[in-house]
Amino acid sequence: MEYSKALASLFTMLVLAPLPLLVKATDPDPLQDFCVADLSGKLSVNGFPCQPSSSAGDEFLFSDKIATGGDPLANPNGSNVTELDVSEWPGVNTLGVSMNRVDFxxxxxxxxxxxxRATEVGLVxxxxxxxxxxxxxxxxxxxxxxxxxxxETFVIPRGLMHFQFNVGKEYATMVVSFNSQNPGIIFVPLTLFGSSPPIPTPVLAKALRVDASVVDLIKSKFAGGY
Structure with missing residues (x-):
């Protein structure tokens, strides 16, 4: 009987132990109505330090920065991202949200x-x-x-690789939102071929099953970043 109780207790511990980790799977919850970011401060787990409430005007709740986008032809990819994360909109600090506009x-x-660090929901x-x-x-x-x-809309689960490509004959625009104030971004081509310092060519040649000369050629395309 005692042995069965011990097994039951162990099972309960194994099941319940991961629950606190699941609760913290997204940005931490805010501890106040708002915390307008002091971008001169140091970023911590819950975001940037708060500005004094007396110095935060109504404008922190509103932004027009994605009302107009940039020139997609200025980028070799033919797209332009206008970011609206905490660095561009201090009012979202600690709120666990951000947005982007992308023009193609x-x-x-x-x-x-x-x-x-985020799931993405988009509207074309x-x-x-x-x-x-x-x-x-x-x-x-x-x-x-x-x-x-x-x-129409789409959703990108957190951590999955994805892309968007303009298949039309006209310019295209999408607005996306994230459930993080700082979702982060890892461009796959740039990560593989434009890292600093670079990933050794033999590693990529072996992984991609191509000659080293092919890897070096692709690396040369990303020497200047994106």
């Missing part, structure tokens, strides 16, 4: 990338975009895709 020239792409506001998502090895690296048109 015809044939432009937001290259394959990952947001390590102009044009039509091919949205592609690749699942993890658990899903057999399945590729999900659809052409998403103006007025």
């Amino acid at each position: 020239a015809p044939g432009g792409t937001n290259p394959p990338h990952v947001h390590p 506001t102009r044009g039509e975009l091919l949205v592609g998502i690749v699942g993890s090895l658990d899903s057999g690296n399945r590729y999900y895709s659809k052409v998403v048109r103006a007025g």
Whole structure:
């Protein structure tokens, strides 16, 4: 009987122990109504330090920074990202949210990338975009895709590689939101071929099953970053 009780207690501990980790799977909850970021301070687990409430005007709740986008032709990818995270909108500090606007020239792409700290929800506001998502090895690296048109939405689960590509003949625009004030971004091509210091060529040649000369050629394309 005592042995059975011990096993039951051990089982309960193993089941319940991970629960605190699951609760902290996203940004920590705020401890006040708002905490306008003091960007001169040091970033901590819960965000930036708060400005004194007396110095925060009503404007911290509002922003027009994504009302207009940038020029997608100024980027070799044919796309331009206008970020609205905590560094651009201090009012979202500790609130666990942020937004981006992305403008695409015809044939432009937001290259394959990952947001390590956030799920993404997007709305296409102009044009039509091919949205592609690749699942993890658990899903057999399945590729999900659809052409998403103006007025339609999509969701990208946290941590999955994805991209958007303008398949239309006109400019396209999307607005996306994240459940993190700082979702982070890892561009797959830049990570592999433009890291600093660089990943050794033999490693990439072996992993990609190509000649070293091919790796060096691709690296040369990312020497200046994105």
